[in-house]
Amino acid sequence: MDLTGTVTLVTGASGGIGAGVARRFAAAGASVVAHSFRGEVDVGGLAVAADLTDEDECFRLVREAAAWQGRLDAVVNCAGVQPVRELAGMSAAEWRDVVDTNVLSAFSCTQAAVEVMRSTGGSVTHIASIEGSHPAHGHAHYSASKAALIMHARSAALEYGRFGIRVNTVSPGLVDRPGLDRDWPEGVERWRAAAPLGRLGTPEDIGDACVFLASPMAAWITGHDLVVDGGIGARPTW
Numbered sequence: 001m002d003l004t005g006t007v008t009l010v011t012g013a014s015g016g017i018g019a020g021v022a023r024r025f026a027a028a029g030a031s032v033v034a035h036s037f038r039g040e041v042d043v044g045g046l047a048v049a050a051d052l053t054d055e056d057e058c059f060r061l062v063r064e065a066a067a068w069q070g071r072l073d074a075v076v077n078c079a080g081v082q083p084v085r086e087l088a089g090m091s092a093a094e095w096r097d098v099v100d101t102n103v104l105s106a107f108s109c110t111q112a113a114v115e116v117m118r119s120t121g122g123s124v125t126h127i128a129s130i131e132g133s134h135p136a137h138g139h140a141h142y143s144a145s146k147a148a149l150i151m152h153a154r155s156a157a158l159e160y161g162r163f164g165i166r167v168n169t170v171s172p173g174l175v176d177r178p179g180l181d182r183d184w185p186e187g188v189e190r191w192r193a194a195a196p197l198g199r200l201g202t203p204e205d206i207g208d209a210c211v212f213l214a215s216p217m218a219a220w221i222t223g224h225d226l227v228v229d230g231g232i233g234a235r236p237t238w
Helices: 016-027 055-069 092-117 140-163 185-194 203-214
Strands: 007-011 031-036 046-049 074-077 122-127 165-172 225-228
Touching (some): 007 055, 092 140, 122 203, 165 203
Parallel strands (some): 007 031, 031 046, 074 122
């Protein structure tokens, strides 16, 4: 796909999935604004630091991205955290930390993007998860936040479609990262045995899905949750 001449903002671009998304947009020819908390990302575009738990910082980030080359065509909300904590004993502060990082950041960045895209149209994609519909032990706060992202995208698609703004989610399955085999060997083995395609995902797999949703090939797709999980959802659970 050729996205030459377009500008894409990727939040959380210092993380595994976020970095993969940024690389795939750059490979497709887009000019990439790569966000991270400290602004240390290098994808050959513009690196911007921002604390996305702060609403004003979200708006500043999006406005800076749009001002860079005078346009903003796509936003991919990758910023997020995935702590492990059982519900029993979880504090309200721990719950809020996950929700604020995973949901409120996407909410505020989307509002800011609409402010910029209202007259030109554009694409917003949230990185959700298959855990938005299939919970895992110790991930109640994470799963709830990802379910919220899916419904936020659908609601935003409904309200912003009249401006030519499309809003979708990508829900990854288990995505590989350095050290995952060492840190969770039994989980990785179970995934490989269960997934019809027999492997974990890569950050680039997720990036390709995001590039597609931001491209003209997805011009009539909005309010959709694109599951990218190697077919794990096709496995029977009984």
